[in-house]
Amino acid sequence: MQPTSVPMAEPVESERCDAARNRALLLDAAALLVAERGADAVTMDAVAARAGVGKGTVFRRFGSRSGLMHALLDHTESELQNAFLFGAPPLGPGADPIDRLVAFGRARLSMVEVQGDVLRAVENSPELRFGGPARQVSLTHVLTLLRESGTVGDLPLLAHSLLAPLEASLVLHQVRDLGMPIERIADAWEDLARRVTST
Amino acid sequence: MQPTSVPMAEPVESERCDAARNRALLLDAAALLVAERGADAVTMDAVAARAGVGKGTVFRRFGSRSGLMHALLDHTESELQNAFLFGAPPLGPGADPIDRLVAFGRARLSMVEVQGDVLRAVENSPELRFGGPARQVSLTHVLTLLRESGTVGDLPLLAHSLLAPLEASLVLHQVRDLGMPIERIADAWEDLARRVTST
The missing domain is CATH 1.10.357 (Tetracycline Repressor; domain 2)
Structure with missing residues (x-):
C-alpha cells in the first residue's frame, strides 16, 4: 500500500510548532527553578539563562x-x-x-x-x-x-x-x-x- | 452561722474590673460590627460610636x-x-x-x-x-x-x-x-x- 500523501507543513505551521516548543522549553526551565529554589527564584532572567535563550524571548512569550x-x-x-x-x-x-x-x-x-x-x-x-x-x-x-x-x-x-x-x-x-x-x-x-x- | 467577713475590694481592684468590663464592651461592639458589616467596617471610630465611648478610649485599650x-x-x-x-x-x-x-x-x-x-x-x-x-x-x-x-x-x-x-x-x-x-x-x-x- 502506498503511503497517503501528506501535505508538507506550511512555514507558518512550522513557526507555530517552534513557538509551542519554545514555550514548553521555557516552562520546563521555570518549573525546574521552582523545584530547586522556590517560586521566588523564578525571575525572567533566571528562566532565560536556564533555558539558554535571551531575556527578550521570555518577555515576548509571557509578558511579565x-x-x-x-x-x-x-x-x-x-x-x-x-x-x-x-x-x-x-x-x-x-x-x-x-x-x-x-x-x-x-x-x-x-x-x-x-x-x-x-x-x-x-x-x-x-x-x-x-x-x-x-x-x-x-x-x-x-x-x-x-x-x-x-x-x-x-x-x-x-x-x-x-x-x-x-x-x-x-x-x-x-x-x-x-x-x-x-x-x-x-x-x-x-x-x-x-x-x-x-x- | 455568721457570714464570714469578706474584705471590700480595693479601689485598684474595682478599676481593674472596670477596665475588663470596658474591654469586653468594646470587643462586643466590634464583634457586632463584623457580624453586621464585615471586618472592613471595623474602624476605631465605628467601635467607639457603637460602644458609646470616646475614640481615645478605644485607642488606649487596643493601640491600633x-x-x-x-x-x-x-x-x-x-x-x-x-x-x-x-x-x-x-x-x-x-x-x-x-x-x-x-x-x-x-x-x-x-x-x-x-x-x-x-x-x-x-x-x-x-x-x-x-x-x-x-x-x-x-x-x-x-x-x-x-x-x-x-x-x-x-x-x-x-x-x-x-x-x-x-x-x-x-x-x-x-x-x-x-x-x-x-x-x-x-x-x-x-x-x-x-x-x-x-x-
Missing part, C-alpha cells in the same frame, strides 16, 4: 513574571487534567472510581511537591483561591467519582472536604514546618478517601 | 486597628477554648469523644458565621495561618478526641484533614459565593467526622 507564573500553573494543571480525564488508569478512565480518586489525590500531592510555591501563590490570591477554573475542574472530577462510586451523603460538600487537605499551603506547612514526608501525607489522604467513601 | 482585630480573635478563640476545655458537654468534658468532636466542629462553624472576616484576615497571613496558637490548641483538642475515641490511623494527619474544611476562607466561600446554609455545612462536617472515626 506574573504572566509566566500563571502559565506555569496552567501548564501543570493541564497535564494533571489530561491525565485524569484522558490518561491511563488508575488516574484516567477505566479503573474503579475510588481507585481513581486515590490516584487523583496522590497526583495532586506530587504536584504540590514540585509546584507548591506556585500553587500557594495562587491560593493566597482571594480571587483565584476558590474561584479559579483549575479548582473547579478538580472539584467536578472528585464529585463525579464520588457519584460513580455510589457514595451517599452531601457529595458536593464531601468533595470540598476531600480537596481541602490537598491545598498547597497546608501541604507545604506539613512538609516544611512539620517535616512530614509527602508519602506519609499521601497515605493518610488515601486512608481518608477510603473511609469516607466506604459507607 | 490591628491590635483590636487580634484582640477580637483572641476573645472569640478564648471563649471557644473555654467551652471545649472546661464547659458543659457535649462540647466540654464528659460526653462521648465523637459527640464532643461533632460539637467542636459545629461550634467552630458558628464562630465562622460571626467572626468569619476576622478569621479570614488571620488565615491570609502566612505566619499566622498554620503557626498561630489558636490553631495549635484546636489541633491538639481534635487529636486528643480522636485518640480517646479509639480511632485508628495516622491521627495527626487526620486531625489536619478534619480542621481543613472548617477554615474560614473556605466556609465563607461556601456560604457567600455558593449560597450554602451554614447548617448544611455543619451537617456535612458531622457526617465526615462520623465516617472517618467509625472505623
Whole structure:
C-alpha cells in the first residue's frame, strides 16, 4: 500500500510548532527553578539563562513574571487534567472510581511537591483561591467519582472536604514546618478517601 | 452561722474590673460590627460610636486597628477554648469523644458565621495561618478526641484533614459565593467526622 500523501507543513505551521516548543522549553526551565529554589527564584532572567535563550524571548512569550507564573500553573494543571480525564488508569478512565480518586489525590500531592510555591501563590490570591477554573475542574472530577462510586451523603460538600487537605499551603506547612514526608501525607489522604467513601 | 467577713475590694481592684468590663464592651461592639458589616467596617471610630465611648478610649485599650482585630480573635478563640476545655458537654468534658468532636466542629462553624472576616484576615497571613496558637490548641483538642475515641490511623494527619474544611476562607466561600446554609455545612462536617472515626 502506498503511503497517503501528506501535505508538507506550511512555514507558518512550522513557526507555530517552534513557538509551542519554545514555550514548553521555557516552562520546563521555570518549573525546574521552582523545584530547586522556590517560586521566588523564578525571575525572567533566571528562566532565560536556564533555558539558554535571551531575556527578550521570555518577555515576548509571557509578558511579565506574573504572566509566566500563571502559565506555569496552567501548564501543570493541564497535564494533571489530561491525565485524569484522558490518561491511563488508575488516574484516567477505566479503573474503579475510588481507585481513581486515590490516584487523583496522590497526583495532586506530587504536584504540590514540585509546584507548591506556585500553587500557594495562587491560593493566597482571594480571587483565584476558590474561584479559579483549575479548582473547579478538580472539584467536578472528585464529585463525579464520588457519584460513580455510589457514595451517599452531601457529595458536593464531601468533595470540598476531600480537596481541602490537598491545598498547597497546608501541604507545604506539613512538609516544611512539620517535616512530614509527602508519602506519609499521601497515605493518610488515601486512608481518608477510603473511609469516607466506604459507607 | 455568721457570714464570714469578706474584705471590700480595693479601689485598684474595682478599676481593674472596670477596665475588663470596658474591654469586653468594646470587643462586643466590634464583634457586632463584623457580624453586621464585615471586618472592613471595623474602624476605631465605628467601635467607639457603637460602644458609646470616646475614640481615645478605644485607642488606649487596643493601640491600633490591628491590635483590636487580634484582640477580637483572641476573645472569640478564648471563649471557644473555654467551652471545649472546661464547659458543659457535649462540647466540654464528659460526653462521648465523637459527640464532643461533632460539637467542636459545629461550634467552630458558628464562630465562622460571626467572626468569619476576622478569621479570614488571620488565615491570609502566612505566619499566622498554620503557626498561630489558636490553631495549635484546636489541633491538639481534635487529636486528643480522636485518640480517646479509639480511632485508628495516622491521627495527626487526620486531625489536619478534619480542621481543613472548617477554615474560614473556605466556609465563607461556601456560604457567600455558593449560597450554602451554614447548617448544611455543619451537617456535612458531622457526617465526615462520623465516617472517618467509625472505623
